[in-house]
Amino acid sequence: MKGNFVTDSIKYVGVDDKDLYLFESQYEIPDGVSYNSYVILDDKIAVMDGVDERGQDEWLDNVKKVLNDRKPDYFVIQHFEPDHSGSVEAFLKEYPDVEIVGNAKTFSLGANYADLLEHKQLVVKEGDELKLGSHTLKFIMAPMVHWPEVMVTYEESEGVLFSADGFGKFGALSIEDDDWACEARRYYFNIVGKYGAPVQTLLKKAANLNIKIIAPLHGPVLSENIEYYINLYDIWSSYKPEEKGVLVAYASIHGNTEVVAKYVAKKLQEKGEKIAFADLTRDNMSEAVEDAFKYDRMVIAASSYDGGVFLPMEYFLMDLSYKTYQNRKVAIIENGSWGPTAGRKMKSYIEGYKNVETIGDMVTIMAKAKEADYAKLDALIDAVIEAGK
Ligand SMILES: [Fe+2]
Ligand SMILES: [Fe+2]
Secondary structure (H helix, E strand, C coil): CECCECCCCEEECCEEECCCCEECCCEECCCCEEECCEEECCCCCEEECCCCHHHHHHHHHHHHHHHCCCCCCEEECCCCCHHHHCCHHHHHHHCCCCEEEECHHHHHHHCCCCCCCCCEEEECCCCCEEECCCCEEEEEECCCCCCCCCEEEEECCCCEEECCCCCCCCCCCCCCCCCHHHHHHHHHHHHHHHHHHHHHHHHHHHCCCCCCEEECCCCCCECCCHHHHHHHHHHHHCCCCCEEEEEEEEECCCCHHHHHHHHHHHHHHHCCCCEEEEECCCCCHHHHHHHHHHEEEEEEEEEEECCEECHHHHHHHHHHHHCCCEEEEEEEEEECCCCCCHHHHHHHHHHHCEEEEECCCCEEECCCCCHHHHHHHHHHHHHHHHHCC
């Protein structure tokens, strides 16, 4: 994307949000996020999606500049979540004669958020086309690729797929980021992760399209190596590990579990394993969730607490359960100063996941790890390596 051009006739009018601390009140976004919106200029003009209310004024300015005194004919709403539709009412106030384009669910769900009734509505369904002039929009339903009303739009003449939240990533566009996959993966697993099957369905439909450009609702417009992005989405949505490697995630109260977790991570690394490391009491949970899905194995270590497991670990395992963590292998280390209970609790989560095996024998540490414990940890480390073969 050069300046605000996606192509000569498709303009970017989205906005960056660099001040938001937590996206969806839970995901830290140190580099911000972008709310993307596009204008297609033709005989008829279509505006593709809105932005979060936080960026409303800047967005309306961008739209106005690109329209250059013309009025939009269509306002296509692909996704009604507030990070895109928070500005819908302001837009309709500015352009009351625009025809809102959505599917039946867009309007029924959207009515819970905004007053759409006084405006013209064009209800589209799977495969419907809307001619703008030389551009033609084809609507493809993508229910539960995050929300039930989601649809994506394929513009045939230039091969642009407007992909809604799909292929989105964290990070404001004005902040340079060479590694698309890192923040796109964190975005995917935390936000769309539960909905792998609907994403697979959408990818099958997309396979019939000649896609040259992907224009998502967050992050950069993708115009090269489209196969690379589609392939990653295929891996992620089918819950296959992306790489061989181990996430060592721990929740330590007084630091003794941390010592053990660090020992395990260091040894695994020395023996050639790729490692991700997460202190669940301090690090952002969404990074740990991302790494749990990225790699094929995980070592979890936690203190016992109130007859269960120290809560940051329970929250993490519960989060993985929400995201339908599956097809992986997990080793367990528990700690308890008098009667360890963490292991039982962690096991109950592991047993609840689909196709997740426990690696080796669980290691129990009583407060500080002793020499005999390190021998057991070494055996567990070997089992983790073996499980990756
Ligand atoms: Fe969304
Ligand atoms: Fe979004």
